Amino acid sequence: MASPKTEWSVGAFILAGLACALALAFASTNxxxxxxxxxxxxxxxxxxxxxxxxxAPVKIAGVKVGEIESIExxxxxxDAKATLRLSKGVELPRDTGASIFTSGLLGERYVxxxxxxxxxxxxxxxxxxxxxxxxxxxxxxxxxxxxxxSEKKSDAAPPEPAAPDAGY
Amino acid sequence: xxxxxxxxxxxxxxxxxxxxxxxxxxxxFRDTVRQIYVIGAxxxxxxAVGGAFVGLVMTLQGYRTLSTFGAGNALGTVLSLSxxxxxxxxxxxxxxxxxxxxxxxxxxxxxxxxxxIMALSMMAIDPxxxxxxxRFIAGVISVPLxxxxxxxxxILAGWFEAxxxxxxxxxxxxxxxxxxxxLSQDYGQTFTxxxxxxxxCSLIATHVGYxxxxxxxxxxxxxxxxxxxxxxxxxxxxxxxxxxxx
Numbered sequence: 001m002a003s004p005k006t007e008w009s010v011g012a013f014i015l016a017g018l019a020c021a022l023a024l025a026f027a028s029t030n031x032x033x034x035x036x037x038x039x040x041x042x043x044x045x046x047x048x049x050x051x052x053x054x055x056a057p058v059k060i061a062g063v064k065v066g067e068i069e070s071i072e073x074x075x076x077x078x079d080a081k082a083t084l085r086l087s088k089g090v091e092l093p094r095d096t097g098a099s100i101f102t103s104g105l106l107g108e109r110y111v112x113x114x115x116x117x118x119x120x121x122x123x124x125x126x127x128x129x130x131x132x133x134x135x136x137x138x139x140x141x142x143x144x145x146x147x148x149x150s151e152k153k154s155d156a157a158p159p160e161p162a163a164p165d166a167g168y
Numbered sequence: 169x170x171x172x173x174x175x176x177x178x179x180x181x182x183x184x185x186x187x188x189x190x191x192x193x194x195x196x197f198r199d200t201v202r203q204i205y206v207i208g209a210x211x212x213x214x215x216a217v218g219g220a221f222v223g224l225v226m227t228l229q230g231y232r233t234l235s236t237f238g239a240g241n242a243l244g245t246v247l248s249l250s251x252x253x254x255x256x257x258x259x260x261x262x263x264x265x266x267x268x269x270x271x272x273x274x275x276x277x278x279x280x281x282x283x284x285i286m287a288l289s290m291m292a293i294d295p296x297x298x299x300x301x302x303r304f305i306a307g308v309i310s311v312p313l314x315x316x317x318x319x320x321x322x323i324l325a326g327w328f329e330a331x332x333x334x335x336x337x338x339x340x341x342x343x344x345x346x347x348x349x350x351l352s353q354d355y356g357q358t359f360t361x362x363x364x365x366x367x368x369c370s371l372i373a374t375h376v377g378y379x380x381x382x383x384x385x386x387x388x389x390x391x392x393x394x395x396x397x398x399x400x401x402x403x404x405x406x407x408x409x410x411x412x413x414x
Contacts, residue, residue: 006202009209010205013204013208016212017312021312029350
């Protein structure tokens with residue numbers, strides 16, 4: 001074999017490289033966030049999924065309990081059908097509500113679940129019936145402008161009296 | 169034009185000859201281990217120091233720009249994504265090319281000039297299997313390991329600069345770093361790219377060295393070509409792989 005010093009150095013080099021790779025894998029990536037263990041799937045339909053992407057977190061009370069597996073368009077109802085993968089340790093009542101929130105002001109979208117009070121639990125393949133769509137900034141601004149505009153009109157002139165109902 | 173095409177063809181043929189000469193035998197293994205020592209283990213100092221300085225400067229520059237938007241806490245994201253996706257594999261490969269690629273090409277060029285390669289083939293020893301294959305395999309194995317060392321030093325140096333020198337909160341730094349690096353997409357990219365760059369650099373270095381003109385000038389031309397072509401190939405493959413990964 002080559003001189004012992006060579007073998008030594010090669011061994012130390014390979015060890016150092018692998019140690020760095022492992023340390024980086026655990027200390028600097030989101031490996032801890034991966035859903036390990038068993039999980040079950042539920043679906044939810046949203047009229048507007050906003051910026052929601054696959055692998056976005058699903059949170060209850062701010063704690064991550066799962067992630068979005070996929071988002072598809074339903075060609076019949078034109079809803080966004082999202083498949084949520086939740087970890088098996090979390091049991092949710094059938095009347096849980098799902099809403100799409102934004103983390104921070106300009107952050108990424110995530111799904112927040114609001115547990116209800118139904119004694120029956122959601123099982124693999126069930127659908128979450130109560131959903132709220134994502135808030136779209138333009139619609140919000142449009143509503144604000146519309147409300148501001150209509151307030152100005154009512155300040156200027158009193159509203160017309162309602163026409164009397166026929167027959168009364 | 170036709171000459172360039174012929175040169176590319178020779179290059180491809182050399183690759184196939186080398187792949188055909190890979191044997192899982194003890195002598196080749198011994199040679200490979202020796203080459204890992206020469207080109208891998210002895211490159212660690214330059215890679216580690218280079219990584220540390222890249223980490224320091226990325227953090228500094230990133231902080232200057234991010235703090236104008238009040239986004240100083242995203243420093244971990246900027247540093248880690250740039251190091252894992254681009255700077256780690258590319259700079260490791262270019263430093264490796266400059267240090268080990270030139271050494272490989274010079275060694276092989278000198279062997280060609282002093283007729284050692286001819287002597288090997290006279291003794292019915294496959295010169296490619298004896299001389300080129302160990303260096304190629306050593307390059308493919310060493311560059312990902314060197315890239316890991318580069319990234320580790322870059323991130324550690326970046327953390328040092330951010331939290332001790334610049335005053336960014338350590339917790340935010342690590343949290344934003346961990347949240348933004350995806351294990352398979354970003355971290356995996358580093359090693360895939362590094363392996364491909366290592367193969368390309370070693371292949372180019374052994375090819376130009378093995379096929380060098382058997383003169384002193386031929387050896388020096390081969391050394392220059394190894395570094396220049398190796399670096400250009402690295403940058404080209406980097407773009408290709410980045411496009412594929414996205």
